[in-house]
Amino acid sequence: MPPPIKKKPTELLKRATAPETTRTSKAAGSTTKPAARRKKVPVKKKKKPMPLQLKFLIAALLLILFSPLYYGYVLKLFTSSISWIKDIGEDPNYRSYKSYAIRIPRNFSVHGIDVSSYQGKIDWKKVKGMKEDSVHVTFAFIKATEGISSVDAYFQRNWREAPKAGIVCGAYHYFIPRKSGLWQARFFLQTVKFEEGDLPPVVDVEDLSGQTPEKMRAELGDFIRHVEKKTGVKPIIYSGLVFYRDYLKGYFDGYPLWIAHYYQAELKAGAGTKWQFWQHSDKARITGISHVVDFNAFKGDSLSFQQMLIK
Numbered sequence: 001m002p003p004p005i006k007k008k009p010t011e012l013l014k015r016a017t018a019p020e021t022t023r024t025s026k027a028a029g030s031t032t033k034p035a036a037r038r039k040k041v042p043v044k045k046k047k048k049p050m051p052l053q054l055k056f057l058i059a060a061l062l063l064i065l066f067s068p069l070y071y072g073y074v075l076k077l078f079t080s081s082i083s084w085i086k087d088i089g090e091d092p093n094y095r096s097y098k099s100y101a102i103r104i105p106r107n108f109s110v111h112g113i114d115v116s117s118y119q120g121k122i123d124w125k126k127v128k129g130m131k132e133d134s135v136h137v138t139f140a141f142i143k144a145t146e147g148i149s150s151v152d153a154y155f156q157r158n159w160r161e162a163p164k165a166g167i168v169c170g171a172y173h174y175f176i177p178r179k180s181g182l183w184q185a186r187f188f189l190q191t192v193k194f195e196e197g198d199l200p201p202v203v204d205v206e207d208l209s210g211q212t213p214e215k216m217r218a219e220l221g222d223f224i225r226h227v228e229k230k231t232g233v234k235p236i237i238y239s240g241l242v243f244y245r246d247y248l249k250g251y252f253d254g255y256p257l258w259i260a261h262y263y264q265a266e267l268k269a270g271a272g273t274k275w276q277f278w279q280h281s282d283k284a285r286i287t288g289i290s291h292v293v294d295f296n297a298f299k300g301d302s303l304s305f306q307q308m309l310i311k
Helices: 009-017 052-065 068-086 124-129 155-164 181-191 213-231 241-248 302-308
Strands: 094-097 102-105 111-115 137-146 168-174 202-204 236-240 257-260 275-284 293-298
Touching: 102 275, 102 293, 111 275, 124 137, 124 155, 137 155, 137 181, 137 293, 155 168, 168 181, 181 213, 202 213, 213 241, 236 241, 236 275, 241 257
Parallel strands: 111 137, 137 168, 168 202, 202 236, 236 257, 257 275
Antiparallel strands: 094 102, 111 293, 275 293
């Protein structure tokens, strides 16, 4: 028998270290495939249920976020901020209002207009519906008569339609000093029927009409006394600031005043002047009115305004 063949150490080392996957079966004549490894399946952790209190809190927040009141508040805050930015460097008490196309003194809460046939046919519902920030038309003075024979062409329509829209109204007479004050007062009261809730009657005196100041004041006194006697309320005197200072101041101080003084941040009529209305612009643009219109402010708050109305 021939002696056994000794294998070299290197061959023994290779066979010992060779992986199982490379070993073949001579009998089967095939290669053995490696065993498949199992993947580890991660264990899902159970989520804790949301606390009931947190659910209620989220629901409440959603209700607030989708509430019209919330959006109205946010919108108001946004527009106020924009207005504040635009007003940087301007007089804080005299702000521009784009929709009205004028600057309006800020320290007033009751605003109004005065109209005549010059404004033409007015859509009073649109006038009432117009608003920018807190500024809207609360009252309107409507021209009724002039002299002793002239009635404003649109008076009856304005006097009827403006209250229907919810606007407090007052009527005014354009005074002509060269004509009888008494006859003018009678003509005015024949045309206008004042009722409870109206503003007091107004007499508009702006010039001397070729008369002396004394003659003008005498006729104006006759007008005022007759209207006060018949209506039971003190009529309002309307005039420009200069005319008032030159011819009226000190003579009719017991009567409410309506002063015209344009494009100013404040009315400097003097400390002793007890005015109630201020016509501060003659160029306002109002929705529902095709022409520019005078814009006015009432000196007091809404309660003081109500106290001025005819009882």
